[in-house]
Amino acid sequence: MTITLISVSDLAARLAAGQIDHGRLRVFDLRHDLMDHSVGRRAYGEGHIPGARFLDHETELCASRTGKNGRHPLPTPEHLASLMAAHGVTPDTLVVAYDASGGQYAAHLWWMLRWIGHENVAVLDGGWPAWSAAGLATRSGPAQSLAPLPKAKPRGSLAGSVDAVAVLANIDKQDFVVVDARAANRYRGEVEPMDPVAGHIPGALNRPNTQNLEADGRFKSPAQLRAEFEALLGGRAPQEVVHQCGSGITASHNLLAMEIAGLAGSRLYPGSWSEWCADPARPVAKG
Structure with missing residues (x-):
């Protein structure tokens, strides 16, 4: 069954079961501020959900801006698929996204992954504030290095767009x-x-x-x-x-x-x- 939202208790249980170690789970920290682009990465370094990996909306999740294509033009599907592979995401991996802004940045990654055909993705309900309020474990510093998977290709869109x-x-x-x-x-x-x-x-x-x-x-x-x-x-x-x-x-x-x-x-x-x-x-x- 495909899920769209995941609770902090469910995510904590999956982490405790070692699902990240087995490649069955990847957690992405999408904290961001449109007025100060350094906020998210700084917050991640100070503390994040154990095993979470940071993604930057202004660079990694955005194509080059021309002045005519908006503030956050979509990257190519191939770029996004390869980015996910570099973080160890396989077609069977559950991706969980969270932020500290009510889920708006996490929801964007949720849509983008469905756009390239990755259905197994959910947003952490309540995000970082809910995780912190529950008194659950956190980590600081950079993410653990991973051996990247072979270059991936998008699997076909599960989400539609218009121009x-x-x-x-x-x-x-x-x-x-x-x-x-x-x-x-x-x-x-x-x-x-x-x-x-x-x-x-x-x-x-x-x-x-x-x-x-x-x-x-x-x-x-x-x-x-x-x-x-x-x-x-x-x-x-x-x-x-x-x-x-x-x-x-x-x-x-x-x-x-x-x-x-x-x-x-x-x-x-x-x-x-x-x-x-x-x-x-x-x-x-x-x-």
Whole structure:
């Protein structure tokens, strides 16, 4: 059975059983700060879940930026597959991702791995704060060196994506609905701390990804998430939904929340607002 979320108690039990030593488990620390890119690696060095390996969203999980392809353009599937192989991930390895931001960075890795055909991936519910609050063991310093596996290839996509051309055409065609995961004031165009243009894609709905979580940073129940997304989508099927945010990260959180809710099959616009607004010919809505 494929899982999308894993509890701290379940992960602790797997670690105690030596699943990392046997190659059955890999844990990745995705802590990050969009305003200070050194935060995640520094936090990892100070303390992390035993056996966890750090991944950097700005370098390892991102392709070269052109100024037109967004703040976090996707790497090639081949690059991502080889990166995972370098960390000892096989097709049978359970990958667990965590962060300290409600799961938004972990969810992005979750989506990226499904994008290259790795289904056995889950997000740690509650992330680093939940692990720390439980008083579980931590480690500091660098990760243990591993002998890399042979160069890997992606196995075929389990997650769909769309590009800016399709999103632009859809404004008239309306084959799908875009759901914007950014904060409401950014969606309305009142503020824009990250990108040069404020506003949203015309016709997009707004679902801030923070609404997927309880006050303790864990995901809401599947039933509650399903009710909330169904109310937002007004009867549209998951396959008619495309998620978007600033650069594809928090949009993955909404996509994961729909999966948790049993609403599988929605897609991601990876370039998101940072790519969209880089072309002044693309329309912008406010309010």
